[in-house]
Amino acid sequence: MRNVSIKDIAAAAGVSHSTVSRALRNSPLLKPETIARIQKIAQEKGYTASAAARSLVTRRTQTIGVVVTTIADPFVAEVVSGIEEAANEHRYSVFLANSNAEPEREMNVVRSFAEHRVDGIVVTSSRVGALYTPMLSSMQVPIVLVNNQHPGEFVHSVMIANFEASRQATGLLVELGHRRIAYLGDRFGYQSDSERFAGYREALDCAGLAFVPELVSHGDGRPEGGYEAMKKLLALPDPPTAVFCYNDMSALGALKAIREAGLRVPRDISIVGFDDLFVAEYAEPPLTTVRQPRRQMGRLAAEILLKLIQGEQADEVLRVPGELVLRQSTAPPPCPEPR
Amino acid sequence: MRNVSIKDIAAAAGVSHSTVSRALRNSPLLKPETIARIQKIAQEKGYTASAAARSLVTRRTQTIGVVVTTIADPFVAEVVSGIEEAANEHRYSVFLANSNAEPEREMNVVRSFAEHRVDGIVVTSSRVGALYTPMLSSMQVPIVLVNNQHPGEFVHSVMIANFEASRQATGLLVELGHRRIAYLGDRFGYQSDSERFAGYREALDCAGLAFVPELVSHGDGRPEGGYEAMKKLLALPDPPTAVFCYNDMSALGALKAIREAGLRVPRDISIVGFDDLFVAEYAEPPLTTVRQPRRQMGRLAAEILLKLIQGEQADEVLRVPGELVLRQSTAPPPCPEPR
DNA sequence: CTGAAAGCGCTTACAG
């Protein structure tokens, strides 16, 4: 069962298919009555334009490709949601491709986007590195990154203001009176981790607190890694009284390790996360954390991309501020500890 | 900067573009040397076939549309991940469309999929109803639903075996010795809720326990709703000693309400969830729940869809069994009288 | 084994 084409409508309306094409696009060349008549017929026949045929001539597909290393991640999913939302408003469709950071699948992503001639690409970087970014750049279409972990390769990106946010988060712990504040990080080498670590250091410096290397422990950005990293911190001869975690996922693991050690948060140890995933609010205790406006960041990335597609200028690196959200996982240090 | 086309390659190779087309598709009509020579040239020139041009003649786009009411939901995201994975293996690309259950956006979804002539559609229903399903069906392409909440409209779907799983989950509470077991549901009218409720009733019946209407409380499938629904149960003159929750999100809210009431899980109340989201493991206490193989369900839906696209037969309704996962939120009821 | 031709469903200069 063939789809109805402009030829079918042309036949029914007794005009040329050129006229139908113009009528459907509300061309000012046609007189309003003609347009109305033709559109009515198109409607009746259930006409739907073929994106493929159109894009062949216009050289615009009205599609953008979104690459994620995994979408089964609360952080990424909401960014994608924002991208899709903004794209949709501008009548763009979204191709979603999921690489799992597997080289073979990454190849597929690139090939698929290239074949579909996407007008632009957003890469939302989770913690796992994306091998394909250099390849994508060979496609000659605009690319915007969200929280990119491999800086310097591309011009356009939307990033959370890691440094400022983590300085502020660590600063909160300082103000509460903590002196032994640990940093529970992601794996080494990722930009977000480096920046958040730098903010932590800065906050210590401002408070005149010495940096203690043993108070840095690295997880993997997931609960499992946070759990292990926290156990190491707890095994220290003089454990920290507060921990600033790379993200909420890590913090969840840390909370678990602390519970298992028979300690209480925030009575014995204060914990701060990063991201403000919905779980932060339902953790026990509810987690003090830094909110990333994920959906908004996705929207911004899409909007920058659409500007670039139109040939307009756009911010090269857009830094979005995080927001410290106070909940119940932070308190002054326990009394036994001399201040 | 134009993309290189088969004409460009034809000129470089000194053959017709028909020959190039055949060479690129490894036609047995051509002699191997010709094929090799042409493919080499194509490679050198960085040729990438145009999906639009091809689909125009083949009438196949090698794309499937995935509709979600929201992707920012841990359940949905992983289903989508499975769909994308399976589609990718079969060289299909995925259009993602996100309706937020807003009528206007739903219209966009349908129009967009129709214009792109997707070969098939998967609808992953979250708790929110999807208005567009009837409209999608007018597109004359195969549709497969995942955990559809509005039964009977379509033929093909992949569903979790709600009845069996919730009977088993409730059965666990019965075996532990609970007599006052509550059901904390989703909103009325959704199929999953009805089926899970039915499984709960069945388990009570089997155990010879009377159904007590006041022990049923409805949330909204999210922590907020679970929280409110649990507060109602706790306000009962004779509160339940165990609660089977519609899903993990609801259970998270329930846990919070119980904590706020100064009670402990599982000492005072046992809680069972459904879904086995990652948070279940990191809840306090870790949540006993029913695992849904979400990614696998997504894969299955995609595979069924691809079969249908090929014109093959496929299961109409595929019921996937859930798996009871025992953690620490369940225990025997508190000792009868004094605590 | 290879080429010329037709056609998929559109858009858009070019005529009239």
Add this chain to the structure above:
DNA sequence: CTGAAAGCGCTTACAG
């Protein structure tokens, strides 16, 4: 204001 023509980049009968 409208139509005839060309062309976007492919695939595939039809000839040879």
